[in-house]
Amino acid sequence: MNASYEWLRAFVPFDGTAAELRDLITAHTATVDELVPLRADLAPIVVARVVESVKIPDTKLSANKVDAGTGELLDVVCGAPNVTAGKLYPFAPTGTTMPDGLKIERRKIRGAVSNGMLCSARELGLGVEHDGILELQVDAAPGTPLLQAMPAGDVRLVIDVLANRPDLLSHRGIAREVAAVTGKPMTLPAFEGDALPVATPRRAVAADAAAVRVQVDEGAALARRYMGVVIRGIRVGPSPDWLVARLESVGTRSINNVVDATNYVLWELGQPTHAFDVARLEGSTVIVRRAKASETIVTLDGVERRLAPEVTVIADAFRPVAIAGIMGGRESEVTEATTDVFLEVASFDPARTRAARKRLGLATDASFRFERGVDPELAGEALERCARLIIALAGGALAGAPVDAYPGPPAPRPVTLRERRVAQVLGTPIAADRVARFLRSVGCAVKPAGRDALEVTPPTWRSDLVAEIDLVEEVARLHGYDALPTELQGGRPSAVPDDPQWLVADRVRTALVAEGLLEVRPLPFVAGGAGHVRVANPLAENEAHLRRDLLETLARRVEHNLAHMQGNVRIFEVGAAFAPTGGALPVEELRVACVVMGQRDPAHFSSPTPPAIDEWDAKRLGEVIARAAYPATPVALRPAEADAADVLWDVVVDGNVLGRVQRVALDAPVWAAPAYGVEIALGTVSAAEVAAAGTNAHAARPPVVAERRFAPFRPLPTTPAAEFDLALLVRQDQQAGEVEAVIRKAAGELLESLELFDAYVGKGVPTGYRSLAWRLVLRHPDRTLRDKEIEGRRAKILATLESELDVRQRTA
Numbered sequence: 187m188n189a190s191y192e193w194l195r196a197f198v199p200f201d202g203t204a205a206e207l208r209d210l211i212t213a214h215t216a217t218v219d220e221l222v223p224l225r226a227d228l229a230p231i232v233v234a235r236v237v238e239s240v241k242i243p244d245t246k247l248s249a250n251k252v253d254a255g256t257g258e259l260l261d262v263v264c265g266a267p268n269v270t271a272g273k274l275y276p277f278a279p280t281g282t283t284m285p286d287g288l289k290i291e292r293r294k295i296r297g298a299v300s301n302g303m304l305c306s307a308r309e310l311g312l313g314v315e316h317d318g319i320l321e322l323q324v325d326a327a328p329g330t331p332l333l334q335a336m337p338a339g340d341v342r343l344v345i346d347v348l349a350n351r352p353d354l355l356s357h358r359g360i361a362r363e364v365a366a367v368t369g370k371p372m373t374l375p376a377f378e379g380d381a382l383p384v385a386t387p388r389r390a391v392a393a394d395a396a397a398v399r400v401q402v403d404e405g406a407a408l409a410r411r412y413m414g415v416v417i418r419g420i421r422v423g424p425s426p427d428w429l430v431a432r433l434e435s436v437g438t439r440s441i442n443n444v445v446d447a448t449n450y451v452l453w454e455l456g457q458p459t460h461a462f463d464v465a466r467l468e469g470s471t472v473i474v475r476r477a478k479a480s481e482t483i484v485t486l487d488g489v490e491r492r493l494a495p496e497v498t499v500i501a502d503a504f505r506p507v508a509i510a511g512i513m514g515g516r517e518s519e520v521t522e523a524t525t526d527v528f529l530e531v532a533s534f535d536p537a538r539t540r541a542a543r544k545r546l547g548l549a550t551d552a553s554f555r556f557e558r559g560v561d562p563e564l565a566g567e568a569l570e571r572c573a574r575l576i577i578a579l580a581g582g583a584l585a586g587a588p589v590d591a592y593p594g595p596p597a598p599r600p601v602t603l604r605e606r607r608v609a610q611v612l613g614t615p616i617a618a619d620r621v622a623r624f625l626r627s628v629g630c631a632v633k634p635a636g637r638d639a640l641e642v643t644p645p646t647w648r649s650d651l652v653a654e655i656d657l658v659e660e661v662a663r664l665h666g667y668d669a670l671p672t673e674l675q676g677g678r679p680s681a682v683p684d685d686p687q688w689l690v691a692d693r694v695r696t697a698l699v700a701e702g703l704l705e706v707r708p709l710p711f712v713a714g715g716a717g718h719v720r721v722a723n724p725l726a727e728n729e730a731h732l733r734r735d736l737l738e739t740l741a742r743r744v745e746h747n748l749a750h751m752q753g754n755v756r757i758f759e760v761g762a763a764f765a766p767t768g769g770a771l772p773v774e775e776l777r778v779a780c781v782v783m784g785q786r787d788p789a790h791f792s793s794p795t796p797p798a799i800d801e802w803d804a805k806r807l808g809e810v811i812a813r814a815a816y817p818a819t820p821v822a823l824r825p826a827e828a829d830a831a832d833v834l835w836d837v838v839v840d841g842n843v844l845g846r847v848q849r850v851a852l853d854a855p856v857w858a859a860p861a862y863g864v865e866i867a868l869g870t871v872s873a874a875e876v877a878a879a880g881t882n883a884h885a886a887r888p889p890v891v892a893e894r895r896f897a898p899f900r901p902l903p904t905t906p907a908a909e910f911d912l913a914l915l916v917r918q919d920q921q922a923g924e925v926e927a928v929i930r931k932a933a934g935e936l937l938e939s940l941e942l943f944d945a946y947v948g949k950g951v952p953t954g955y956r957s958l959a960w961r962l963v964l965r966h967p968d969r970t971l972r973d974k975e976i977e978g979r980r981a982k983i984l985a986t987l988e989s990e991l992d993v994r995q996r997t998a
Contacts, residue, residue, distance in 0.1 A: 227341030234277030255329015356456025377579030469503025754784030
């Protein structure tokens with residue numbers, strides 16, 4: 187939203203600067219992204235002090251020494267009689283282009299050199315005074331830009347208005363907020379000739395406005411309100427300077443006095459209006475209807491557009507003359523030959539306006555407002571305001587009473603606001619009378635509703651105020667966010683426990699970040715094909731399907747890194763995979779996946795060529811993820827079937843295969859190392875659950891782990907550890923995990939850690955066997971272990987291995 191500083195001040199007598207107004211609006215209403223001085227042509231002009239002024243003999247000129255902040259005094263010749271030493275004046279340095287196009291050059295005048303020009307108000311476009319130089323009454327150092335030292339012309343405020351506040355898409359809407367915060371009165375700016383009464387509109391879905399027949403098909407389905415009036419005897423011509431300046435201040439060019447009047451009301455009140463040439467309306471008829479198949483219209487921008495029944499049009503007896511809520515047609519536009527106009531003021535359906543805008547690829551200031559919702563109650567005021575302005579600018583007279591197709595105002599929607607709720611949310615109590623004053627200042631009707639509550643009825647232009655918390659937010663911003671307490675308040679705002687699936691995902695994220703991986707969040711769309719779910723309205727046709735696996739999208743991220751010569755990749759994602767069901771909705775499953783490749787460790791002087799990540803690193807990550815996700819459930823990694831392409835291990839949780847560790851196929855350069863991936867399921871959401879959940883369709887079914895479990899606190903050990911290695915002969919068909927489980931059982935509570943650190947096949951190892959070496963650390967929490975205890979535990983481990991698995995210690 188572009189807003190004019192001077193236009194806002196015409197509504198509210200704001201005394202501060204444009205920068206102060208920007209800060210006030212940003213703090214209480216909406217972010218002001220930018221201040222744009224509209225007199226950019228004055229940017230080179232600076233404040234200068236005349237240090238010395240001497241009359242040139244036999245002339246009206248003076249030779250002056252001028253301090254323009256450059257560090258040296260400049261010689262400047264001036265013909266004005268009011269130049270006085272010690273005073274400040276606007277100064278145009280050499281090379282400046284003045285607002286009238288004159289370029290200031292260094293020149294010699296009557297034997298004296300002049301390096302620039304001291305300026306009058308007329309030369310700067312700041313007034314008509316030309317007899318003397320403009321003396322500045324400012325507190326500014328020489329060299330200060332004039333635009334910083336004094337207000338010169340208007341300033342445009344570029345305001346970021348969010349979709350829930352369409353009332354702010356007008357100067358009155360923003361001025362209403364300024365008045366509410368400052369406590370100053372707000373009045374609608376007057377214009378010369380604003381005294382014409384407008385007759386009470388006649389309400390009917392089909393009626394005559396003078397000689398023009400107005401008809402609205404389908405009622406509120408196409409137009410929530412449609413008003414029109416005929417003005418006869420106008421004279422189309424240029425607009426006055428004040429109106430041209432108002433429109434230019436918001437970035438709109440002047441066209442003629444009638445069209446400018448409609449644009450003025452759009453920016454002033456936020457209500458789009460449109461004027462049709464009555465003589466060019468076939469059959470003197472205006473019909474609001476759906477477009478017919480293959481109908482066309484040439485819009486005001488000169489483009490012929492093909493319409494469809496999804497588009498609402500304004501038509502005469504034979505053809506469309508405007509696209510409702512978006513743009514008028516060339517065939518009915520107001521020209522210099524126009525003498526009678528039909529003035530339209532309406533509130534069109536937001537959803538249909540947006541669909542038509544997207545279909546036609548045509549966005550306008552009007553469609554921007556209609557898409558967000560224009561208050562139907564505003565139409566009557568806007569029609570009267572626009573009719574008066576047209577007659578004041580172009581003459582003419584109303585031809586009868588306006589037509590008004592409107593079912594009536596909406597029913598009041600009061601909301602109860604509790605004083606204790608305001609205090610609870612904001613962290614500080616605010617008196618009920620102060621709360622009521624805040625809400626009344628933005629148009630709400632407020633009355634008591636019991637001992638500790640207010641009944642608040644929002645105005646029709648505030649469709650966003652529908653619940654108690656919305657009113658609390660209004661109180662907060664009008665009170666001032668910076669005035670609220672900053673200390674943390676005690677208590678928890680809700681007794682609802684965290685979702686179990688979120689807790690699982692949080693544990694997994696924490697574990698993977700601790701392993702040095704980085705989280706990515708790619709979109710879940712892939713090229714796909716058979717077995718994938720196609721998106722009904724894809725963002726791009728080359729990624730029109732939902733992924734079945736997270737590794738599909740992670741692989742593309744890895745390829746992006748490789749394309750940028752980055753071969754060391756450690757990334758993970760917690761996200762959803764989708765499987766088709768044959769029904770309307772796929773099965774959505776929450777999963778975690780990671781891809782690792784490249785160097786295992788950063789390069790270091792002690793290891794100039796670090797080893798590459800291999801499948802065993804990937805297997806360890808699989809174990810880390812599985813145990814983080816399912817800490818209270820048996821977890822194992824089982825070698826995959828021989829015919830499972832690229833899959834190395836299945837991740838088994840409580841007997842169920844929930845994931846895999848695999849090689850990742852990539853479109854990779856020859857120098858790239860192999861990539862390995864892990865993907866494990868965390869929980870599912872079925873189509874039936876989505877349908878049953880209704881508005882809570884995204885609430886996932888809890889996974890296996892239903893509560894968050896924290897590892898108990900353990901202090902750092904104070905007793906020494908006993909460490910020894912066991913090299914064992916293990917058959918090739920035996921899994922290391924089985925051997926490790928027996929070691930843990932036999933070692934008992936004294937075992938602190940167990941690590942498999944070596945695997946060997948070769949000399950000294952019998953055929954069909956391999957040598958696996960584990961490092962064991964034993965520790966007692968309260969005392970030092972005796973040699974006899976250590977040796978006894980070692981012997982027990984070896985005996986148990988031999989009896990249960992026929993695994994013996996390697997001796998050679």
